[in-house]
Amino acid sequence: MNCPxxxxxxxxxxxxxxxxxxxxxxxxxxxxxxxxxxxxxxxANLLVIKSDGRxxxxxxxxxxxxxxxxxxxxxxxxxxxxxxVDQIVESLQAIGRAEVPxxxxxxxxxxxxxxxxxxxxxxxxxVYLNLHDLTEVRSEIDRLMGRMGATTSAE
Ligand SMILES: [Zn+2]
Numbered sequence: 001m002n003c004p005x006x007x008x009x010x011x012x013x014x015x016x017x018x019x020x021x022x023x024x025x026x027x028x029x030x031x032x033x034x035x036x037x038x039x040x041x042x043x044a045n046l047l048v049i050k051s052d053g054r055x056x057x058x059x060x061x062x063x064x065x066x067x068x069x070x071x072x073x074x075x076x077x078x079x080x081x082x083x084x085v086d087q088i089v090e091s092l093q094a095i096g097r098a099e100v101p102x103x104x105x106x107x108x109x110x111x112x113x114x115x116x117x118x119x120x121x122x123x124x125x126x127v128y129l130n131l132h133d134l135t136e137v138r139s140e141i142d143r144l145m146g147r148m149g150a151t152t153s154a155e
Contacts, residue, residue: 001038003029003031003032003034003036004036005029005032005034005036006029006031006032006034008029008030008031008032010029010030010031011027011028011029011030011036012027012028012030013025013026013027014026014027014028014035016082018060018061018064022039022040023039023040023060024037024038024039025037025038025039025040045098046058046092046097046098046099046100047098047099047100048099048100048101048102048105049099049100049101049102050102051102051103051130055099058092058100060085060089063085063088063105063109064081064082064085066109066124066127066128067081067084067085067109067113067120067124068081069123069127070113070120070121070123070124070127071117071120071123074117074119074120075117076116076117076120080116084109084112084113084116087108087112088105088108088109088112091108092105092108102128103128103129106124106125106128106129109124109128110124110125110128110129114144114147118144121144122137122140122141122144125137125140125144126140
């Protein structure tokens with residue numbers, strides 16, 4: 001999208017707010033410095049298929065809260081979490097399907113969290129993958145370690 005004042009395409013988000021059916025963002029143009037507001041009607045018709053087969057409307061706020069809970073007392077900024085959720089929503093919109101299994105959404109979050117914070121990853125996994133016991137948690141940790149080994153072996 002372009003700046004409504006000068007048509008420039010680069011701008012940054014200075015504030016993000018969830019309303020009941022849209023995300024309202026205050027943006028500032030990087031060229032002329034003027035501010036403007038955009039509304040995104042996120043995945044308004046997207047249905048999430050839960051593990052028991054029930055459908056419920058996609059809820060950005062709920063996803064955000066879930067990640068926030070998993071990130072409690074971890075060095076992850078609100079901005080990082082917002083960005084993560086934005087990426088998930090963009091991916092969901094790119095898929096363009098009317099219904100998405102909640103596990104698929106959880107998997108997208110985990111892909112991102114794996115690169116951000118290991119503790120948040122395991123916390124989120126235990127809720128969203130419905131890990132029932134230590135064996136399942138351990139196999140998830142092994143999976144994460146494997147992934148870490150593959151991507152961040154230099155650390
Ligand atoms: Zn501008």
